[in-house]
């Protein structure tokens with residue numbers, strides 16, 4: 490017998506609270522993805538099926554949304570995700586140099602997680618703070634006007 494993927498009671502409670510404010514269930518797709526990611530760290534294929542079923546939409550449709558929205562992680566990530574913006578403003582202001590510094594310090598390239606599982610480094614499209622480029626997020630924290638010399642401090646001296 491095939492197991493039906495499920496959501497936890499807490500996840501369902503939070504998703505229901507979002508659904509209460511909208512005219513149709515699929516309107517909370519991104520919120521539901523974020524809720525599940527907050528609880529599980531990332532959004533697996535099983536989670537996609539469970540959320541899609543709950544929101545009366547197809548798994549493919551929800552997967553398309555999750556893939557498009559680059560703050561939803563479709564693969565396991567470390568305890569903190571470093572999102573380094575590499576869109577035009579940040580590229581002009583030297584995000585390549587920041588990437589090199591991060592790679593030197595943590596030993597990971599884009600898409601990789603440190604061996605101690607503390608950090609995953611990912612590229613991200615414009616974080617909406619172009620006037621403060623280059624910018625990066627570490628976990629929930631946005632760092633603006635980042636200098637290469639600040640990377641060690643921002644990452645807490647991790648080696």
Ligand code: FES
Pocket residue numbers: 574575576577578579580615616617618619622623624
């Ligand atoms: Fe990096 Fe907009 S281009 S924040």
